[in-house]
Amino acid sequence: MAALNHPQKGDTIKVEPIKTLKDIKAIKRLLADKPRDLAIFTLGINTNLRASDIVSITVGMVRHLKPSDHFSVKEQKTGKSKTVTINQPVYEAIRDLLEQHSPATSDSTPLFQSRKGGKALCVPYLNGLVKGWCKEINLTGNYGSHTLRKTFGYMHRTVNKTDLPTLMHMFNHSTQKQTLEYLCIQPEEIKNAYMFEL
Numbered sequence: 001m002a003a004l005n006h007p008q009k010g011d012t013i014k015v016e017p018i019k020t021l022k023d024i025k026a027i028k029r030l031l032a033d034k035p036r037d038l039a040i041f042t043l044g045i046n047t048n049l050r051a052s053d054i055v056s057i058t059v060g061m062v063r064h065l066k067p068s069d070h071f072s073v074k075e076q077k078t079g080k081s082k083t084v085t086i087n088q089p090v091y092e093a094i095r096d097l098l099e100q101h102s103p104a105t106s107d108s109t110p111l112f113q114s115r116k117g118g119k120a121l122c123v124p125y126l127n128g129l130v131k132g133w134c135k136e137i138n139l140t141g142n143y144g145s146h147t148l149r150k151t152f153g154y155m156h157r158t159v160n161k162t163d164l165p166t167l168m169h170m171f172n173h174s175t176q177k178q179t180l181e182y183l184c185i186q187p188e189e190i191k192n193a194y195m196f197e198l
Contacts, residue, residue, distance in 0.1 A: 015150065017151040017155075017183065035100050038093055051149075055122065058108055062094050
């Protein structure tokens with residue numbers, strides 16, 4: 001059996017979304033005095049970017065953006081270009097992070113830097129950050145960097161009521177069933193359907 005953080009080739013480890021707004025707010029409070037980490041979390045749950053694409057963002061990609069503006073990233077996994085629109089919370093989190101940078105910071109500088117040497121964060125480190133945040137607010141379950149992307153979809157489906165075809169398109173899934181399973185929603189929706197009383 002593969003170790004939890006070191007899967008063998010072909011193994012998959014499913015992480016969960018954060019399922020309540022209360023827990024999201026708790027993590028934001030936890031990160032309130034950590035501009036880099038708060039910006040990662042806020043961007044991650046407000047977009048459906050993968051961790052590998054989050055850590056590839058540079059200062060120049062977002063430096064002049066305002067709410068409802070967008071930027072493009074080349075997805076590491078697919079090689080396709082993806083356009084991301086930023087909302088007010090993302091704008092504010094990025095603005096606060098950029099205030100930590102010198103105005104002379106090069107556009108090619110990673111937005112999310114490691115504490116050592118100014119290099120971009122790596123995905124395993126980001127994975128550990130997310131696990132740590134969830135543990136600190138006493139969430140039980142399996143969480144990791146992919147939790148951010150899943151939380152985006154879960155909250156869109158359950159709170160914002162974004163329709164399945166739209167989410168399917170956003171995640172580039174081939175079926176709605178795949179989207180439901182990906183967001184850990186399908187069993188809940190089936191249970192709720194059975195609980196409907198006539």
